[in-house]
Amino acid sequence: MKPEFSHPASLSVSGSISPTAAMTVYNPTIPYLGPIVGGLKQGSSISFQGSTPENMTRFQINLLCGDSDSNDIALHFNPRHDQGDQVVFNSRQDGEWGKEIVKNFLPFMIGQAFDMVILVTPPGYQIKVNGKDFYTFPFRLPVDRVRALQIEGDVSIRTIIITKE
Numbered sequence: 362m363k364p365e366f367s368h369p370a371s372l373s374v375s376g377s378i379s380p381t382a383a384m385t386v387y388n389p390t391i392p393y394l395g396p397i398v399g400g401l402k403q404g405s406s407i408s409f410q411g412s413t414p415e416n417m418t419r420f421q422i423n424l425l426c427g428d429s430d431s432n433d434i435a436l437h438f439n440p441r442h443d444q445g446d447q448v449v450f451n452s453r454q455d456g457e458w459g460k461e462i463v464k465n466f467l468p469f470m471i472g473q474a475f476d477m478v479i480l481v482t483p484p485g486y487q488i489k490v491n492g493k494d495f496y497t498f499p500f501r502l503p504v505d506r507v508r509a510l511q512i513e514g515d516v517s518i519r520t521i522i523i524t525k526e
């Protein structure tokens with residue numbers, strides 16, 4: 362006698378899923394510090410949908426090499442609107458900031474929504490804001506040391522989506 366298999370006619374899932382979305386965070390409270398489970402590797406990405414307040418001074422997005430804010434920082438992304446418009450990029454090792462890389466404009470509109478992606482590419486962390494390339498911060502610390510995401514300062518975030526390729 363032949364074994365019989367029954368096949369479901371279809372499978373349905375409700376809600377929207379993305380096969381590569383490893384982690385999604387909705388409406389995080391700022392300051393936010395949360396794990397990047399499994400870490401990052403080439404092809405991973407972190408997407409943000411958020412907005413800046415009308416009275417924005419500064420905010421920062423950090424990729425931390427550990428789960429506390431005293432750990433090394435592989436990427437410090439720090440838009441500033443309080444001393445001209447600029448974005449400061451840096452890393453921090455053993456409590457010491459490295460050499461700053463400063464871009465003298467803000468890719469955001471103050472008081473408006475934006476989306477942003479940090480993409481792990483061969484040369485470094487490629488930052489795109491509102492679909493436009495902004496800057497690629499070269500790796501200074503190995504990407505496989507990154508363990509957590511930290512967001513502080515004058516920004517609201519609606520969603521964070523972390524994908525692993």
Ligand code: GAL
Nearest residue numbers: 437439449450451458459461
């Ligand atoms: C310092 C600032 C830190 C960080 C650092 C980057 O002046 O206090 O928060 O932004 O610059 O180099």
